[in-house]
Structure formats: structure tokens, C-alpha cells
Amino acid sequence: MQRYFIPTEQFGQHSVVLAGDDAYHIQRVMRAEPGTKLICSNGIDREAVVAITHMTKQTVEAEIVEELPMEAEPSVHVWIAQSLPKADKMELVIQKGTEIGAARFIPFTSERTVVQYDHKKEIKRLERWRKIAKEAAEQAHRNRIPELSSPSSWKELLRLGSQVDLALLCYEKQHTLSFRALLEQALAGEKGGEPYTILIAIGPEGGFTPAEAAEAEQAGYRPVSLGRRILRTETAAMVALSAIMYAAGEMGGGN
Template identity: 60%
Template sequence: MQRYFVTPEQFTDNTVVLTGDDAHHASRVMRMEAGDALIVSDGRSRVAQAEIRSLSPGKVEAEVTEWLPLSGEPRWSATVAQSLPKGDKMEIVIQKGTEIGAVSFLPFQSQRMIVQYDAKKEAKRIERWSKIAKEAAEQAHRSRIPAIEPVASWRELVARISGFDLALFCYEKEGGGHGLRDAIASRAKGWGDGERTILLIVGPEGGFTEREAEEAEKAGAVVVGLGKRILRTETAAMVGLSCLMYESGEMGGV
């Protein structure tokens, strides 16, 4: 069933209204008609199945037929901190990371990143990335849209490490030594069933410097490897996040 995200204001007690791109998508792309059902979420606390009563390219009105439980959200709240990669790789990280289960993305600057950061283009890029996260969340049947945070400096990122229950610094020089799984297992033993916050820090194409690794570790991050192979930056983010979801029981068993 097609799923859409709306603002809380678009909900009333028993109706919901789609506007803009969502209304166009429902009426023109999906060719929905009066009587068709869809699922709508306000991205916070309400998810409903609704039946379309009227529609046009600019507005779709639907009546709530059933309130649904929140679903599709991970047990652990994982934020992917990704050093800005070149080209459209950040879009890939956000799209696939949203599907896997990230709750937010924190792009940041690091010493060896290849892309030239342009603060003037930041608003447009974040708008683009937010749209990608929304579409991926709809496709993956998430109940919430992951947040896209403003681009942080290296110092700003390091200062935020202590605010997470666990920060994992993915470092290729760690190789097959101190692995991500071991780091999670050692920390998660006493966590119980409560929600935990995890920061997954991934470097750029050129990797991290030894000084960056030292600074992150000093701030409280656990320096980990993602296996014996060297991964592309966009692959590293997906592998690390998938491992987190597995260890939290997202794939069953725990």
C-alpha cells in the first residue's frame, strides 16, 4: 500500500490532506481514485490507513479508517556521520541508510575529503538530501523520516561524540583487529531493552588521518575496523549500519 508523510497540521481527528508533490504523485503517478486506500504518517507519533474521498493534482483528501501502530523503526537509534564524499555518493548513503534503519545523518568535513565544501550550496543540498530521505522512508515503510543535519566541522563532530551511548569510528588501519561486532558486544551487554543512541563515523574516499583517529578516540569513540577488506566510503556506511541493525536484533533472534 502506498505510504506518504505529511506534517502534523495536515491531520485532523478523522481526515488527512495531501498537497504539493504528494498529491501529484497520488493522482498522476499512482493514478489513485476515490475509494483507494493509502497509509499516511506525520513522521512523529501518528500513522493511519485512510480512504481517498476526493483528489486533484494539487490536493487529495482522505478519511482515516484505522489508526496503525508505529512500525519500521529500529531498536537502536543510529546516526550515520559521513565525511562529505564526492559526486552523488552522499545521496546513496542517505537513501540506502534510510532503508536500513538510520534515524539521522550528520555530514561533516575531514582532512582528506576530496570534495570542495561550499557553504553557499549547503541549503540546496540539504533540501535535496531531505527529499531523498523522505522518499526512501516511504519506500521502506518507515514511520519517521531520518533527519539530515547541517554539515559539521571536524571539531563540531568530535564535540558531539560524548552525547551518544556508543560512538564507533570506522578506521581502515584497524583492519581485522578491533572489530565493530566486538565493540558492540562489549558495550551492549548491560544495555537491557531501552533505546540506545549510536554514532557511526565514516571517513571520506581518502580515509581518516592518524591524528583524527586519535582525537576521536580521546573524545570517547571506539576505533573499529569493518573487516580485512578496504571498503568504499558509501559501502562502509551501509556495512556498518547493517551490522548495527543485526546486533540490535533487527534481523530476528534477539
């Protein structure tokens, strides 16, 4: 059943209204008709099976058939801080990271970041990234769309480390601290009530500099290695996220 995220104001007590790209997709791509059932979520606290009742060129109206529980989100919140990579690699990180279960994406710039970020294009780029996250969350049947922050500076990223339960820095020269052991220790003492939050920082194509690694450690980040093999920056993000999800018991293993 096709899933769509819609704004809270379009989610009524007994019916929903889909508009814009969603309405276009339902009518032109899905070729839906009155009676077709969909899943709609406001990405916050409501999700339901709905049946289409009426369509115009701009909107699709549907009645709520069944309220659904929101149980698809991971028990651990993972923030992926990704130093801006070249080409469209950030789009890949957002798409696949959303499918795996990331809660937030934080693009940032560091010393070896090759991409020259253009603030004039920030709004357009963020709109595209958020659209990719929305579509990936719908495809993966997520209950929520991951948050996507505006690009941060290196100093801003260091300060974010104090806002989470565990801040990690992927550093290829770190071979003494076990990523697995660190995750097991952290998640074993997971706090009750609020989800445990982990920030994992991934460097650019050239990796972090020794000076950055030292700065991050001073700021409370724990440097970790993802193994003896050198991974591409977009691969490192997915490997780290998958490892955390496995350790948290989100992939049939772990706790």
C-alpha cells in the first residue's frame, strides 16, 4: 500500500486531503481511482489507512478507514553528520540513511571538504534533500521523516556533540578503540524513557586531519575505526549506521 506524508493541517478527524506532488503522484503515476486505499501519516502522531473518495486536478480527498500504530521507528536515534561530499553523494547518504533508519542528517564542512558550499543555493539544495528524505521514508514505511539540518561549520558540529548521549568520530587511524565494544557498552546502559541518541561524524573524501581528530576528542567525541579497510565517505556513513542499528537490535540481532 502506497504511503504518503502530509502536513498535520491536512489530517482531519475523519478524512485527509493530499495536494501538490502527492496528488499528482496518486493520479498520474499510481493511476488511483476512488476506493483506492493509501496510508497517510503526519510524521508526528497520526497514521491511518485511507480510501480515496474524490479527486480534482489539484487535490485528492480520502476518508480514514483505520488508524494505525506508529511502531516502525528505531529505538535508538542516530544523527549522521556528513562532511559535504562531491557530486551527488550526499543525496545517496540521505536516501539510504533514511531507509536504514537515521533520525537526522547534519551536513558540515571540514578542512578537507572539497565542495565549496554556496549559501545562495542553500534553500534549493535543502529542498531537494528533504524531498529525497520524504520519498525514502515513504518507500521504507517509516513513521517519520528524518530531520535535515542546514550545513554546519566544523566548530558548530563540535558543539553539537554535547547534545547527544554518545558522539562518535569515524577516524581511519583509530585502531585501538573497538566500535563494537563501545556500542555494546553504551546501549547496555541505555536510559529509560527517551530514545538513546548517537551522533556519528563522517569525514570528507580525504578524511579528517589529525588536528581535527584531536579537537573532536577534546570536545567529547569518541574516535572509532570501521575496520582496516578504507571506505568511501558515503559507504562509511551506511556501514556505521547499519552497525549501530544491529547493535541496538533493530536488524534481528543485538539486544
